[in-house]
Amino acid sequence: MTLSGKRQDLLSTLRSRTGLWVSGEELSGGLGISRAAISKHIAAIKELGYAITSAPGKGYLLTEAPDLLLPEEIVFGLATDTIGKVGIVHHHLTDSTNTQARDLARQGAPEGTLVVAEAQSAGRGRKGRSWLAGSGEGLLFSLILRPDMEPSRAALITLMTAVSVAEALIRETGVNARIKWPNDILVGRKKLAGILTEMSMELDAVDYVIVGLGLNINTPPDAFHDEIREIATSVLAEASAPFSRVALLRAILSRFEAHYNTLATQGPESILTRWKALSDIVGRRVRVSMMREDVEGRVIDIDPDGVLLVENDAGESLRILSGDVTY
Numbered sequence: 561m562t563l564s565g566k567r568q569d570l571l572s573t574l575r576s577r578t579g580l581w582v583s584g585e586e587l588s589g590g591l592g593i594s595r596a597a598i599s600k601h602i603a604a605i606k607e608l609g610y611a612i613t614s615a616p617g618k619g620y621l622l623t624e625a626p627d628l629l630l631p632e633e634i635v636f637g638l639a640t641d642t643i644g645k646v647g648i649v650h651h652h653l654t655d656s657t658n659t660q661a662r663d664l665a666r667q668g669a670p671e672g673t674l675v676v677a678e679a680q681s682a683g684r685g686r687k688g689r690s691w692l693a694g695s696g697e698g699l700l701f702s703l704i705l706r707p708d709m710e711p712s713r714a715a716l717i718t719l720m721t722a723v724s725v726a727e728a729l730i731r732e733t734g735v736n737a738r739i740k741w742p743n744d745i746l747v748g749r750k751k752l753a754g755i756l757t758e759m760s761m762e763l764d765a766v767d768y769v770i771v772g773l774g775l776n777i778n779t780p781p782d783a784f785h786d787e788i789r790e791i792a793t794s795v796l797a798e799a800s801a802p803f804s805r806v807a808l809l810r811a812i813l814s815r816f817e818a819h820y821n822t823l824a825t826q827g828p829e830s831i832l833t834r835w836k837a838l839s840d841i842v843g844r845r846v847r848v849s850m851m852r853e854d855v856e857g858r859v860i861d862i863d864p865d866g867v868l869l870v871e872n873d874a875g876e877s878l879r880i881l882s883g884d885v886t887y
């Protein structure tokens with residue numbers, strides 16, 4: 561259920577005065593609706609999980625918001641123009657937010673539409689892998705984009721997302737998040753987040769891009785699935801403190817929109833500079849596992865399309881579009 565119109569305004573008023581009584585008279589005057597309508601809207605808001613006390617002569621008191629990624633929580637204080645502002649779809653459980661976002665994009669959903677889930681039954685990672693995450697512990701979301709760019713440049717969206725996520729994590733939580741090409745966010749050798757970018761083309765233009773993020777936030781270290789316990793980490797594990805998922809989501813979306821606009825108006829230079837500063841891959845000796853072969857060599861650079869440039873031992877320069885890098 562998503563609140564709309566007056567109901568959202570009512571929640572925003574109570575939300576901005578959390579812990580304080582707000583009289584029914586003030587609410588009904590401010591919103592231009594009857595006291596009976598206020599009480600009906602309050603009942604609907606409580607159904608979402610908000611704790612609201614009411615008392616005759618005092619009015620209404622919001623004491624607690626639910627720890628859910630509800631649209632009404634996300635938009636509260638979200639400093640973006642489009643990203644997450646044109647529509648948010650929230651699922652308690654879905655197969656995969658990327659799949660849901662793709663379906664919406666096919667039906668014409670606009671750029672900036674956000675699909676979030678508390679849990680996924682078929683979360684997808686790169687190369688047919690799955691993404692495993694406990695319910696309500698982190699962020700699982702996908703964004704619909706309709707960039708005006710050549711398909712060969714779509715890798716930049718992944719790099720740009722990685723920069724946005726790493727910056728938001730460092731700023732909001734202090735964890736030492738680093739980027740591993742092309743789409744992993746690591747702390748030390750452990751993975752904190754992964755990005756899955758999927759694109760649909762029409763002729764030679766991008767129709768839509770779905771960018772999906774899985775980020776482990778409040779997962780206790782021993783709660784990770786057996787398969788990933790040794791290689792996964794969470795903000796809680798790294799910072800020894802839980803963090804607000806919704807606040808982190810807002811911070812990521814706001815960094816994302818800033819970089820996305822820069823990419824569209826000024827090109828990739830500043831994104832690539834930030835990416836290189838946040839990744840420690842340039843200059844390193846790496847092994848890249850690709851579909852048909854493995855390559856070893858030294859990373860020379862990232863090119864303006866986001867392609868990894870590796871010099872092998874024979875001195876040849878190789879352009880790596882996709883693969884798994886180890887170093």
Ligand code: BTN
Pocket residue numbers: 655656657658659680682683684685686687689691699700701702743744753754755756772773774775
């Ligand atoms: C990877 O590291 O291989 C990418 C993982 C991406 C996982 C996220 S979770 C939200 C979104 N929905 C999906 O099914 N996948 C992405």
